[in-house]
Amino acid sequence: QVQLVESGGGLVQIGASLRLSCAASGRTLSNFAMGWFRQAPGKEREVVAAINWSGGSTYYTDSVKGRFTISRHNARNTVYLEMNSLKPEDTAIYYCAARTGSSWKARGDEYDYWGQGTQVTVSS
16 A cells, blocks of 8 residues: 655746655555646546656656656655646646556556645646
């Protein structure tokens, strides 16, 4: 069993930056590929970024490419999402998720464990 806790969300203005963290407990994170997902009001959950077990392979949805960076520090059992040049359309609850295995996936149903989420609001 893996417990995931997100932090770092908040209310920011257009163009600002935020760094989300996802701290894991229960098992070592190096056994898992990780993903960040988000869900905006009235919309379906979507993948934002994903990373393989070592950090050597990453995925980004088109709308965040060049602005967001996913990374991980396995020794700290933590995954990060650095978000720059934030836009109002980035407003959502952001969730981290863990997938048993080494490779990332872009579908939420491929992930086994989920955090409770952290709210990101970008104000215009």
